[in-house]
Amino acid sequence: MKSLFGFIGRAFITFLRDLSSLTSLFGDTIVQSVVLLKDHRKQKQWPILQQVDQIGFHSLLMVLTVSGLFGIAMTVLIAFELREIGDSNYSYIPGFVTVAIFRGVGPLLTAVIVAGRVGAAFTARIGTMKVSEEILALETMAINPVRFLVVQRFLGLLLSLPALTILAGGTAVFGSFLLCSTRLGIRPEIFLREAMDALMLKDLYAGVIKATVFAMVIALIGCYRGLLVEGGAEDVGRSTMITVVTSTLTVIVLDTVLTAAFYG
Amino acid sequence: MIKARGITKRYHDRMVLDGVDFLAEQKKITYVFGTSGGGKSTLLKILIGALKPDAGSVFYHDLDITSISGRELDPFRKRIGMLFQRGALLNSLTVGENIALPMREHTVLDENIIAIMVKMKLELVGLRDFEHLLPGQLSGGMQKRVALARALALDPEVVFFDEPTSGLDPIMAAVITKLIADLNRLLGITCIVVTHAVEEAMRIADKIVILYQGRVRAEGTPQEIRASSDPLVQQFITGNPDGPISFHASSKDFREDLLVG
Numbered sequence: 001m002k003s004l005f006g007f008i009g010r011a012f013i014t015f016l017r018d019l020s021s022l023t024s025l026f027g028d029t030i031v032q033s034v035v036l037l038k039d040h041r042k043q044k045q046w047p048i049l050q051q052v053d054q055i056g057f058h059s060l061l062m063v064l065t066v067s068g069l070f071g072i073a074m075t076v077l078i079a080f081e082l083r084e085i086g087d088s089n090y091s092y093i094p095g096f097v098t099v100a101i102f103r104g105v106g107p108l109l110t111a112v113i114v115a116g117r118v119g120a121a122f123t124a125r126i127g128t129m130k131v132s133e134e135i136l137a138l139e140t141m142a143i144n145p146v147r148f149l150v151v152q153r154f155l156g157l158l159l160s161l162p163a164l165t166i167l168a169g170g171t172a173v174f175g176s177f178l179l180c181s182t183r184l185g186i187r188p189e190i191f192l193r194e195a196m197d198a199l200m201l202k203d204l205y206a207g208v209i210k211a212t213v214f215a216m217v218i219a220l221i222g223c224y225r226g227l228l229v230e231g232g233a234e235d236v237g238r239s240t241m242i243t244v245v246t247s248t249l250t251v252i253v254l255d256t257v258l259t260a261a262f263y264g
Numbered sequence: 265m266i267k268a269r270g271i272t273k274r275y276h277d278r279m280v281l282d283g284v285d286f287l288a289e290q291k292k293i294t295y296v297f298g299t300s301g302g303g304k305s306t307l308l309k310i311l312i313g314a315l316k317p318d319a320g321s322v323f324y325h326d327l328d329i330t331s332i333s334g335r336e337l338d339p340f341r342k343r344i345g346m347l348f349q350r351g352a353l354l355n356s357l358t359v360g361e362n363i364a365l366p367m368r369e370h371t372v373l374d375e376n377i378i379a380i381m382v383k384m385k386l387e388l389v390g391l392r393d394f395e396h397l398l399p400g401q402l403s404g405g406m407q408k409r410v411a412l413a414r415a416l417a418l419d420p421e422v423v424f425f426d427e428p429t430s431g432l433d434p435i436m437a438a439v440i441t442k443l444i445a446d447l448n449r450l451l452g453i454t455c456i457v458v459t460h461a462v463e464e465a466m467r468i469a470d471k472i473v474i475l476y477q478g479r480v481r482a483e484g485t486p487q488e489i490r491a492s493s494d495p496l497v498q499q500f501i502t503g504n505p506d507g508p509i510s511f512h513a514s515s516k517d518f519r520e521d522l523l524v525g
Contacts, residue, residue, distance in 0.1 A: 142342050
C-alpha cells in the first residue's frame with residue numbers, strides 16, 4: 001500500500017515537473033516565434049513552408065487514405081443498422097456522417113495519425129541531435145536551440161494540422177458520398193443538400209480550433225521529449241515511444257474537453 | 265586568459281573533479297591530458313560554460329562565466345570556438361551551410377561575403393571542394409576538419425578541442441595536430457586541447473596539464489613534464505601498462521567480490 005502511494009506520488013511529481021517544463025518551453029517557443037517572424041533575414045534561412053511541406057504534404061496521403069476509408073466504413077455501418085431496424089430510408093446518412101466527421105471524429109483522427117507520425121519523428125530527430133552533441137554545439141555557437149529546432153516545427157504543424165483536418169473531413173465525407181451514390185441509391189444532389197443542411201459554420205471553426213490546440217500539444221511534446229534525451233540510441237527509442245503515448249492520450253483528453261466546451 | 269579556480273564537480277556520488285585549478289595563457293597551446301573517464305571532458309564542458317561546476321569559478325579575461333547563464337553567456341560564446349569529439353556538425357545542412365551558420369546568425373554580412381568566407385575557412389582545412397556535400401558523406405577525419413572550419417567561422421580568440429585526433433588514422437591525426445599548431449602560430453589563436461594522445465601534446469604544446477582522479481597531478485612545459493620524477497607522470501608519457509595507475513577501475517577486492525557475490 002505504502003509503495004502504491006509512493007508510486008502515485010512520484011508519478012504526480014513527474015507530471016507536475018513535465019507540465020511546468022512544457023509550459024516554459026511553450027513560452028520560449030512563442031517568444032522565439034515572434035523573434036523569427038520579425039527577422040526577415042532569419043526567416044529566409046529557416047523557411048517554415050519547408051516544414052509545412054515535410055509535415056503536411058508528407059502526411060497527406062496517409063491522412064486522406066485513413067479518413068476516406070473511415071467515411072466508407074461509417075456509412076456501411078449506419079446503413080446496416082438502418083436495415084436492421086427495418087428502415088430503408090438512407091437519406092439520413094449524408095447529414096449524420098458529415099456532422100459526425102466534422103464535429104467529432106475528423107479532428108481527433110487526424111491528430112492521432114499526426115501524433116504518431118510527426119510527433120514521433122520530432123522526438124527521434126531532436127533526440128538523435130542531442131545524442132550526437134549537435135544541440136550542445138548550437139548552444140556553444142550561441143544559437144538558441146528553441147528557435148533553431150522547435151519554432152519551425154511548431155509553426156509548421158500549426159499551419160499544417162488544421163488544413164489536414166479540413167481535408168480529412170472532406171475526404172471522409174467524399175468516401176461516404178461514393179458509397180451512398182453508387183450502392184445506396186442516394187442521388188448526388190440529395191447527398192450534397194443533406195450534408196450542407198446538417199453542417200453548421202460552428203462545426204468548421206470548432207474543428208480548426210481543436211486542430212490548432214492539438215498541433216501545439218503534439219509539436220511541444222514531440223520537441224520537449226527530444227530535448228530531454230540523455231545517453232544513447234536506447235533513450236531515443238524510449239522517448240519516441242513516450243511521445244506517441246503521451247501526445248495521443250493528451251489529444252484524446254483535450255478532444256473530450258473541447259467537444260464539451262463547444263457543444264456541451 | 266582562461267582561468268579556473270577550485271573546480272569541483274560530482275556526478276551522483278562520484279567525484280569527477282576535485283578542486284582543479286587551471287590556467288590557459290593567451291596565444292598559447294595548452295594541453296590537458298589524463299586517463300579515460302578522468303574528468304577531462306567534464307572540465308572542458310565547464311570551461312565553455314556548458315556545465316556548471318558544484319564549486320569554483322571560471323574566468324574568461326575578467327568575466328566569471330560560472331556566475332552567468334543562458335543568453336548572458338552569448339557574448340562569451342561568440343568569442344570562442346569548439347571542436348567536438350565527433351564533430352557535431354548539423355547533419356541536415358551541407359558542409360558550406362554548417363560553416364556559414366554562425367556567420368548568418370551573428371553577423372550582418374551579405375550572402376556573397378559569407379560565401380567567400382566559407383571558401384576561405386574550408387581552404388584553411390584543405391576541403392574547399394566539399395562545400396556542397398552533407399556531413400554524412402564525409403569520413404570521420406574530414407568531418408572533424410569541417411567542424412574545425414565551423415569553429416573558426418567567427419574568428420574566435422580561443423578554440424577548445426575535445427579529443428581532436430581520437431579515432432583518426434596517424435596521417436590525419438598529424439594533419440589535425442599541425443592545423444592546431446598553425447592556428448596558434450599563424451593566427452595567434454589560444455588553443456585548449458583535451459586529449460590522451462601524449463606524443464602530439466609533447467610536440468606542439470606550450471603547457472601540459474595532467475589530470476588524475478579529478479585533480480591536477482602535474483603541469484608545466486613538455487620539457488618539465490618529461491623531466492618529472494613522479495612515476496605516475498612517467499607512466500603517462502611512456503604509456504607503460506605497469507606502474508602506479510592500475511588498469512583495474514573497480515575499488516572492491518576481486519577475491520572478496522567473487523566470494524561474497
